Amino acid sequence: MKKILVTGGLGYIGSHTVVELQLAGFEVVIIDNLSNSSKDVLQGIERITGIMPVFEELDLRDKQATITFFQKYDDISGIIHFAASKAVGESVTNPLLYYENNLSTLITVLQQIQHKKDISFIFSSSCTVYGQAEMMPISENAPIQQAFSPYGNTKQIGEEILKDTAKIAKGLQVISLRYFNPIGAHPSTEIGELPDGVPQNLVPFITQTAIGLRNELSVFGNDYPTEDGTCIRDYIHVVDLAKAHVTALKRLVDNAYKTSFEVFNIGTGKGSSVLEVIESFERVSKQQLNYKIVGKREGDVISAYADTTKANTILGWKATSTLDEAMLSAWKWEQKIR
Numbered sequence: 549m550k551k552i553l554v555t556g557g558l559g560y561i562g563s564h565t566v567v568e569l570q571l572a573g574f575e576v577v578i579i580d581n582l583s584n585s586s587k588d589v590l591q592g593i594e595r596i597t598g599i600m601p602v603f604e605e606l607d608l609r610d611k612q613a614t615i616t617f618f619q620k621y622d623d624i625s626g627i628i629h630f631a632a633s634k635a636v637g638e639s640v641t642n643p644l645l646y647y648e649n650n651l652s653t654l655i656t657v658l659q660q661i662q663h664k665k666d667i668s669f670i671f672s673s674s675c676t677v678y679g680q681a682e683m684m685p686i687s688e689n690a691p692i693q694q695a696f697s698p699y700g701n702t703k704q705i706g707e708e709i710l711k712d713t714a715k716i717a718k719g720l721q722v723i724s725l726r727y728f729n730p731i732g733a734h735p736s737t738e739i740g741e742l743p744d745g746v747p748q749n750l751v752p753f754i755t756q757t758a759i760g761l762r763n764e765l766s767v768f769g770n771d772y773p774t775e776d777g778t779c780i781r782d783y784i785h786v787v788d789l790a791k792a793h794v795t796a797l798k799r800l801v802d803n804a805y806k807t808s809f810e811v812f813n814i815g816t817g818k819g820s821s822v823l824e825v826i827e828s829f830e831r832v833s834k835q836q837l838n839y840k841i842v843g844k845r846e847g848d849v850i851s852a853y854a855d856t857t858k859a860n861t862i863l864g865w866k867a868t869s870t871l872d873e874a875m876l877s878a879w880k881w882e883q884k885i886r
C-alpha cells in the first residue's frame with residue numbers, strides 16, 4: 549500500500565481528500581498544526597472510511613521537527629501539500645505571515661524530498677493566478693497576471709519554486725492543481741468547512757445567514773457586465789475536487805508516466821452568478837435567503853470559470869456534482885454543526 553503524506557490534512561479540502569485517498573486504497577499520514585482545524589476531524593474521517601489515518605501534529609515552519617518527521621517516514625511515495633494560510637484580506641495586512649507559512653514551509657518540505665529517487669507531489673494552487681482572464685473559459689495557457697494579494701502571490705511563487713526544483717530533482721514529479729471555487733461538504737455530513745469567524749466566501753456566508761448566525765448576505769455589486777449584473781464563478785463540489793487529487797496522484801505514482809511539472813485547472817467548466825447561487829440555495833433549502841445588493845468588493849474579478857478540457861482528457865477526471873447538490877450538502881452540513 550502506497551503511503552501518502554497529506555499536509556494540512558485536517559483542513560477543509562485536505563480532510564475530504566484524505567477520505568478519497570483511503571477509499572482508493574492509499575495509506576495516509578497527516579501533518580497539521582491545527583491552526584485552522586481541529587483534531588475532531590480525524591473521527592469524522594474514521595466514521596466515513598472506517599480507517600483512522602496516522603496523524604502527526606506538527607508545524608511545518610518548525611524545520612527541525614519537519615526533518616525529524618521525514619527521517620521517521622522515509623517510505624512516503626507522494627505528498628499532497630495543502631498546508632497554507634488562505635485568507636486573502638489577512639494576507640494584505642500580514643504579508644510576512646503568508647510568505648512564511650505558504651512558502652517557507654513548501655521550501656522546507658522540498659528540501660527533505662529533493663534527493664529521493666521517486667516522489668510525487670501535488671500542490672494546491674488557485675485560479676487566482678489568472679486574475680481577470682481575457683477569455684472565458686480559462687485554459688491553463690491563459691497568462692498569469694500580477695497577483696492582487698500576497699496570498700495570490702504565494703500561489704504563483706509556489707508554482708515557480710516547484711517548477712525550478714522539479715527541473716533539477718530528477719525523482720520529483722509535480723502536479724499543480726489550480727482550484728476554482730470549492731464549496732459544499734461530504735454527503736455523510738461527517739466533515740465539511742469550518743470557517744474561522746465571519747466567512748469571507750459566498751457559500752458559508754449564505755448558509756450562516758440562513759441558519760440565523762448572520763442577519764443578511766451582502767451581494768457585492770449588481771452592475772457588472774454579466775447577464776444579471778453579479779459576478780460569475782466556477783463552484784466545484786469539494787468531493788469532486790478531492791477526487792481530482794487522487795486521480796492526479798495516480799497519474800504520478802501508478803503510471804510509468806513521468807513528468808517534471810504539470811498544471812491542471814480543477815473546476816466544473818460552468819460559470820454561475822452570485823444570484824444563481826442564491827437561487828440554488830433557496831431551491832434546495834426550500835427557504836428564502838435574506839440578502840441585499842451593496843457596493844462592489846475591491847479586488848473582485850468579474851468572471852472566472854474553467855476550461856477543464858485538459859483535466860478531462862489527460863487526467864480522465866471530470867466534476868460530476870451539480871450546483872444544487874453542492875449547495876444542499878453545504879446546507880446539511882451547516883444544520884448539523886449548529
Ligand code: NAD
Binds near residue numbers: 558561631674
Ligand atoms: P484550510 O485552512 O481548511 O486547511 C489548511 C490546513 O493546513 C489547516 O488544517 C491548517 O491547520 C493547516 N496548516 C496551516 N499552516 C500549517 C503549518 N505551518 N503546518 C502544518 N499545518 C498547517 O484550507 P483549505 O480550504 O482546505 O485549503 C487547502 C489549500 O488549498 C490551501 O493551500 C489553500 O490555499 C488552497 N486553496 C483553497 C481554496 C479554497 O477556496 N478553499 C481555493 C484555492 C486554493
Ligand code: UD1
Binds near residue numbers: 749
Ligand atoms: C476568493 C478569493 C480568492 C480565492 C477564492 C476561492 C478574494 C478577493 N478572493 O475569491 O483568492 O482563490 O475565494 O477560495 O477574496 N460574494 C458576495 N457576498 C459575500 C461573499 C462573496 O457577493 O459575502 C461574491 C463575491 O463578490 C464573488 C462571489 O461571491 O463574486 C464569490 O466570492 P468568494 O467566495 O469570496 O470567492 P472569490 O471571489 O472567487
